[in-house]
Amino acid sequence: MKSYLKLTNEEKKAELEALYGMLEAEKAKGYKLDMSRGKPAPDQLDMSMDMLSVAPETMIRSCKGTDARNYGVLDGLDEAKELFAEILGLSPNNIIVGGQSSLNLMYDCIIRAFVFGVYGGSKPWGQQGKLKFLCPVPGYDRHFRITEEFGIEMINIPMSPEGPDMALVKEYVENDPAVKGIWCVPKYSNPQGYTYSAETVKAFAALKPAADDFRIFWDNAYIVHAFREKDDELLNIFDACAEYGSEDMVYEFMSTSKVTFPGSGVAVIAASENNVKFILKQMGVQTIGFDKVNQLRHVNYLKDAEGVKAHMEKLAELMRPKFDCVVNTLSENLGDLEIGKWTNPNGGYFVCFEGLPGTAKRCVGLCAEAGVKLTGAGAPFPYGKDPEDSTIRIAPSFPSVEQLSDSIKVFCICQRIAALETLIS
Amino acid sequence: MKSYLKLTNEEKKAELEALYGMLEAEKAKGYKLDMSRGKPAPDQLDMSMDMLSVAPETMIRSCKGTDARNYGVLDGLDEAKELFAEILGLSPNNIIVGGQSSLNLMYDCIIRAFVFGVYGGSKPWGQQGKLKFLCPVPGYDRHFRITEEFGIEMINIPMSPEGPDMALVKEYVENDPAVKGIWCVPKYSNPQGYTYSAETVKAFAALKPAADDFRIFWDNAYIVHAFREKDDELLNIFDACAEYGSEDMVYEFMSTSKVTFPGSGVAVIAASENNVKFILKQMGVQTIGFDKVNQLRHVNYLKDAEGVKAHMEKLAELMRPKFDCVVNTLSENLGDLEIGKWTNPNGGYFVCFEGLPGTAKRCVGLCAEAGVKLTGAGAPFPYGKDPEDSTIRIAPSFPSVEQLSDSIKVFCICQRIAALETLIS
Numbered sequence: 001m002k003s004y005l006k007l008t009n010e011e012k013k014a015e016l017e018a019l020y021g022m023l024e025a026e027k028a029k030g031y032k033l034d035m036s037r038g039k040p041a042p043d044q045l046d047m048s049m050d051m052l053s054v055a056p057e058t059m060i061r062s063c064k065g066t067d068a069r070n071y072g073v074l075d076g077l078d079e080a081k082e083l084f085a086e087i088l089g090l091s092p093n094n095i096i097v098g099g100q101s102s103l104n105l106m107y108d109c110i111i112r113a114f115v116f117g118v119y120g121g122s123k124p125w126g127q128q129g130k131l132k133f134l135c136p137v138p139g140y141d142r143h144f145r146i147t148e149e150f151g152i153e154m155i156n157i158p159m160s161p162e163g164p165d166m167a168l169v170k171e172y173v174e175n176d177p178a179v180k181g182i183w184c185v186p187k188y189s190n191p192q193g194y195t196y197s198a199e200t201v202k203a204f205a206a207l208k209p210a211a212d213d214f215r216i217f218w219d220n221a222y223i224v225h226a227f228r229e230k231d232d233e234l235l236n237i238f239d240a241c242a243e244y245g246s247e248d249m250v251y252e253f254m255s256t257s258k259v260t261f262p263g264s265g266v267a268v269i270a271a272s273e274n275n276v277k278f279i280l281k282q283m284g285v286q287t288i289g290f291d292k293v294n295q296l297r298h299v300n301y302l303k304d305a306e307g308v309k310a311h312m313e314k315l316a317e318l319m320r321p322k323f324d325c326v327v328n329t330l331s332e333n334l335g336d337l338e339i340g341k342w343t344n345p346n347g348g349y350f351v352c353f354e355g356l357p358g359t360a361k362r363c364v365g366l367c368a369e370a371g372v373k374l375t376g377a378g379a380p381f382p383y384g385k386d387p388e389d390s391t392i393r394i395a396p397s398f399p400s401v402e403q404l405s406d407s408i409k410v411f412c413i414c415q416r417i418a419a420l421e422t423l424i425s
Numbered sequence: 426m427k428s429y430l431k432l433t434n435e436e437k438k439a440e441l442e443a444l445y446g447m448l449e450a451e452k453a454k455g456y457k458l459d460m461s462r463g464k465p466a467p468d469q470l471d472m473s474m475d476m477l478s479v480a481p482e483t484m485i486r487s488c489k490g491t492d493a494r495n496y497g498v499l500d501g502l503d504e505a506k507e508l509f510a511e512i513l514g515l516s517p518n519n520i521i522v523g524g525q526s527s528l529n530l531m532y533d534c535i536i537r538a539f540v541f542g543v544y545g546g547s548k549p550w551g552q553q554g555k556l557k558f559l560c561p562v563p564g565y566d567r568h569f570r571i572t573e574e575f576g577i578e579m580i581n582i583p584m585s586p587e588g589p590d591m592a593l594v595k596e597y598v599e600n601d602p603a604v605k606g607i608w609c610v611p612k613y614s615n616p617q618g619y620t621y622s623a624e625t626v627k628a629f630a631a632l633k634p635a636a637d638d639f640r641i642f643w644d645n646a647y648i649v650h651a652f653r654e655k656d657d658e659l660l661n662i663f664d665a666c667a668e669y670g671s672e673d674m675v676y677e678f679m680s681t682s683k684v685t686f687p688g689s690g691v692a693v694i695a696a697s698e699n700n701v702k703f704i705l706k707q708m709g710v711q712t713i714g715f716d717k718v719n720q721l722r723h724v725n726y727l728k729d730a731e732g733v734k735a736h737m738e739k740l741a742e743l744m745r746p747k748f749d750c751v752v753n754t755l756s757e758n759l760g761d762l763e764i765g766k767w768t769n770p771n772g773g774y775f776v777c778f779e780g781l782p783g784t785a786k787r788c789v790g791l792c793a794e795a796g797v798k799l800t801g802a803g804a805p806f807p808y809g810k811d812p813e814d815s816t817i818r819i820a821p822s823f824p825s826v827e828q829l830s831d832s833i834k835v836f837c838i839c840q841r842i843a844a845l846e847t848l849i850s
Contacts, residue, residue, distance in 0.1 A: 070687050103712055290525070
């Protein structure tokens with residue numbers, strides 16, 4: 001196929017007419033396909049069913065003899081802390097195993113910072129007037145919804161395959177005390193699947209914030225979620241911070257939502273011992289403890305970092321063909337048209353498509369008409385506003401490969417239409 | 426035994442010397458007994474072990490076909506909402522099944538009210554200067570710790586066997602817009618085991634708060650926790666509110682922490698549909714959903730309100746002898762001495778002992794010396810300050826009957842010592 005940029009206006013119009021016809025044919029198929037959310041597929045969840053038949057008697061006692069069924073142990077059972085410490089390359093003293101939703105932990109960190117402040121901060125965020133957060137874009141819509149809810153001004157930071165633009169991050173963080181935090185998905189970023197380079201991680205560690213209560217929200221959601229032979233390497237941010245004594249600046253998060261069961265997994269906050277102590281003191285007013293039976297269920301099932309890796313390799317077998325299908329179908333249908341590019345990550349949950357400016361909303365709308373649901377255009381940006389209206393997040397995990405193939409074919413028709421509509425003069 | 430109030434000073438001194446000797450003998454036994462917290466005993470937890478072997482395949486699909494293992498359904502699965510609606514005498518539309526800790530739900534309601542406000546309120550609590558909360562006393566220490574954390578002034582409201590002093594509650598609530606809430610444990614109250622009378626509940630429903638954002642925190646923690654033949658009757662506060670159109674004023678809470686496993690149970694907030702909608706909108710920013718597999722686990726195990734009742738009857742068999750032991754041992758050892766009175770509830774988790782003024786701290790300290798750990802004197806009061814220093818919360822659930830018998834004997838010796846020390850002139 002010839003680049004759309006090289007077509008004459010007449011050729012574009014003819015092509016567009018043909019595509020409208022193709023789209024009508026797709027609509028007639030009555031699809032009901034969903035690529036909107038990063039949800040595991042049922043067959044992926046089936047892989048963890050054995051966790052639900054872990055022997056009941058192994059969920060009673062922790063290694064220290066604590067009765068996991070009873071109240072207490074706010075920071076999590078030792079064996080659970082050890083499992084996550086091993087995965088994160090930290091000490092169990094840096095771990096709080098808290099509930100089943102890392103998003104909930106992030107929200108709670110922010111609302112407590114807002115009302116009570118953070119370790120080392122001179123006053124609560126909420127008593128300091130206008131606040132700002134840096135938002136690498138495209139990013140995770142649910143991060144942005146939290147900061148939006150608090151009326152925190154969100155500032156777009158461009159992403160590259162190396163991570164966020166660190167010169168810009170440094171400029172904001174080191175000069176503006178209203179900047180209280182930054183949202184990061186450092187490995188297999190949502191939605192691009194980029195992994196921050198070692199230089200980027202070091203630049204984070206080297207930050208000297210103007211605010212005494214600035215925090216990096218390091219959402220390591222996809223830390224164990226490689227699905228190709230090569231697993232991206234992410235420098236341990238706490239190792240990098242150790243050189244600068246900046247460990248108190250980082251809150252790291254992870255969960256087993258996409259390891260075992262979303263919503264029924266185990267979520268973790270990892271932080272310096274200063275932060276851990278401070279957070280536990282606040283958390284101890286909020287609750288007596290989290291679900292320790294579920295902690296033991298996970299430890300008994302996953303065992304250790306090696307066990308998690310083996311489990312994730314089984315899930316990778318299911319994910320890889322889906323991502324292959326997406327990128328191959330995109331290549332086949334859009335390869336030479338010069339109307340968009342897309343990422344091809346080694347892990348995570350998303351492919352990010354970047355089309356011509358002004359095409360994303362139109363494409364998502366056309367797909368919806370043909371029964372293919374995509375994440376809303378703009379969703380990966382603060383306030384839902386994609387300045388270029390060009391970025392679309394594709395979530396290949398939930399549909400089957402067949403459904404994906406159908407969906408992406410429809411997507412490509414819609415992208416071609418949207419592109420031609422903007423190109424025709 | 427003769428009333429201590431009728432002894433001569435010499436007789437008191439002789440008795441006191443004898444008691445010091447008895448206490449030394451008890452100390453020599455090297456007890457390590459704990460009556461400090463309302464924790465279920467291991468044999469009680471054993472009663473729910475079958476819940477951990479619920480067939481895995483029954484934890485996949487909800488009645489509506491939702492995959493419980495995946496993301497979503499913020500307000501809880503239908504069958505879980507139905508179970509709790511039936512127990513609470515409400516409609517499923519009034520229920521949010523949220524997480525595993527009702528204390529966490531209460532804290533979150535308060536922190537969100539603080540930052541964002543409540544349904545119908547004109548501004549967030551946190552933007553209204555000095556706030557106040559009413560605290561029926563004695564009450565639950567963890568309630569009071571939450572309001573203390575927020576710097577909310579706590580006002581003691583005396584309890585009677587009918588519930589809080591409603592004339593006083595009405596006076597505060599209807600005249601002072603700074604009064605934003607009241608902590609209530611309406612059935613088998615912590616620590617007295619009192620159940621609010623129908624008149625009390627109606628008086629709550631009839632309140633016309635000065636604040637447009639006042640909330641009753643109705644912590645129905647012991648709603649199904651009868652352990653004698655007679656179960657106290659508590660009027661459904663939402664039924665009472667229906668007469669006054671005051672349903673939006675109430676947040677009701679319950680959990681299965683003391684039905685199945687503390688920390689690994691299911692917690693619920695029940696409220697008017699206006700409140701439920703408002704809360705879900707706020708909660709939807711905080712999390713994608715709670716542990717639905719655990720919701721199905723509970724529903725499959727407990728079935729319905731009848732199933733919960735049958736389960737609680739088994740637990741009652743374990744609780745009753747413990748409460749019998751406490752009240753009988755107290756009667757035998759303190760019966761005629763006129764140095765204290767105690768409650769004898771039909772359910773709940775506590776016996777409340779009220780000694781002579783100025784004796785509680787001393788008694789708790791003496792017990793600790795003899796290896797018997799009690800809830801700290803003052804704990805059932807805001808700021809940990811018992812104005813009379815007379816109230817001690819006894820938590821009989823965790824120790825065995827034998828341990829309880831030993832503990833209460835020690836307790837009685839200590840109470841007698843503390844009483845005589847204040848009586849000797």
